[in-house]
Amino acid sequence: MKKFMNSAGTLAQDCLEGFVAAHGDLVVFGEGRKHVRRRVLSPAKVAIISGGGAGHEPMHTGFVGHGMLDAACTGHVFTSPTPDQILAAIRETDSGAGTLLIVKNYDGDVMNFEMAAEMAMADGMHRIETVIVNDDIAVERSARGTGRRGVAGTLVVEKIVGAAAQAGVALEELKILGDTVVAATRTMGVALKGTTVPQTTRETFVLGPNEMEVGVGIHGEPGRSRDAVADASSIVALICGHILDDFGSLDGQQVLLFVNGLGGTPLSELYLVFGLARTFLEGRGVVIARSFVGTYVTSLDMAGVSITVTVLDEHLENLWDAPVLTASLRW
Template identity: 75%
Template sequence: MKKFMNEAGSLAADSLDGFVGAHDDLVAFGQDRKHVRRRVLSPGKVAIIAGGGAGHEPMHVGFIGKGMLDAACTGHVFTSPTPDQILGAIRETDNGAGVLLIVKNYDGDLMNFEMAAEMAVSDGGHRIETLIVNDDIAVERTARGTGRRGVAGTLVVEKIVGAAAEAGLDLFSLKAVGESAIAATRTMGVALKGATVPQTTRETFVLGETEMEVGVGIHGEPGRSRQDIADAATIASLICRQILDDLEPAQGQRILLFVNGLGATPPSELYLMFGLARRFFEAHGLVVCRKLVGTYATSLDMAGMSITVTLLDDASLGLWDAPVHSAALHW
């Protein structure tokens, strides 16, 4: 395995150091370098905080900025940030209007964000609400277990909620906006190669020359099924059909179509998949009125991609279109 790194254990910290240096007009380290926050906070605005393990960049640190996140907490590779990291971010960004935590639906993230929220309420009197993103349809809905994972659709939720916070909505109104965005969003991914974790120097799963992993997560987990690789049109149809069946949108429904690279997929292939997905959904009576293509929610160097669809109404469309200025999103 070849990687640009000093030591595996310091990769996340070294990467964050470079990120903050590259975007120091937008972001700064928080106290003790345990989180990254906006360089200039907005008085009177509800603070929006997200986070997760390293290895998913530019999510979440790349979304810190006007119109999106106020702070992000990064753990070690594929490891949740600790409660003290999250608590520090809450203390530094809460201007008195409260804090909304956006958490991907994984056990470690759920536990550590919940602990931090409890400490912030009991020790500091902060007002905290939490959104749990679970857009990944590759995981079946069950009465037991954590349930569906939070993956690339988290970006959509952070953008919509961030815009609403910038517009001055209060904490409880923001939570309602976020819950609506989560309910309207579905994602599914496929991989051609597993992620290579620095600490182990091994791929998280190994595929044969003619195999693909369908329904992968963003921590190198195996997917829902291992299948023979197919052409791009067949793969796009497979993913889009499952999203369509899960969402059950009405004819003429407006959607955001987001094609995301998982780390090692070139732009040419992502645009190819976008074109195929767009044709699929338009052939099924949907209106693709907003689009996003690129590498935003990664799994280290996994060769793969995901497709995310969000149902849009006038309100969510306006929030998606609202200005954003972060390292990874800017319009």
């Protein structure tokens, strides 16, 4: 395994040091260097906080800034941030208007954010709400266990909720809005190569020369099936077909179509996938109201792609379009 790093144990923190140095006009380290927050916090505004393990960059630190996150907590590679990291972020960004935690649906993330919220409330910060993102349709819904994972749709939730918070919307309304966006979002991914984790120096899964992993997770988890590699049109039809099946029907509905690279896929291929996905969905009556393409929610060096569809109304469109200024997302 070849990687630009000093050691696997310090990789996450070393990367954060470089990130903050590069974007010091927008972000700073929080107290104890436990999290990254906006350089300038907005007074009397609900704080929006997210986070997760390193290895998914630019999520989440790349989305800290005006119109999106107030702080992001990063753990070691594919490891949840600790409750004390999250608690420090809550304390430092609290303006008195409350805090909304946006959490990907993984056991460690859910547990640690929940513990941090309980600790914060014990300290007297009672206005805390949580939105759990579970957009990955590759995992079946279940009354037991974690259920569906939070993947690229997390970015959509953070952008829309972050815009509403920037506009001064109250905590309780932001919680409802976040849950609404989660319910309107579906994602599914395919990988052509596993991801190489620095601590183990091994790929999370190894594919044969003619195999692809369908429904892969962003921590390198195997998908719902291992299929023969097909041409791009067939792969896109497979993913989009599953997404439409899960929605039931999107005929006549306006949507955001988001094609995301998982770390090792060239931008040219992402645009190819987007064009095919747009044609497929429009052929089934779906209206592509907003388009978004790029490498934003990654799994280190995984060669793969995910497709996210979010059903929009005029209000959600306006929030998606609202100004944003972060290291990795700005318009």
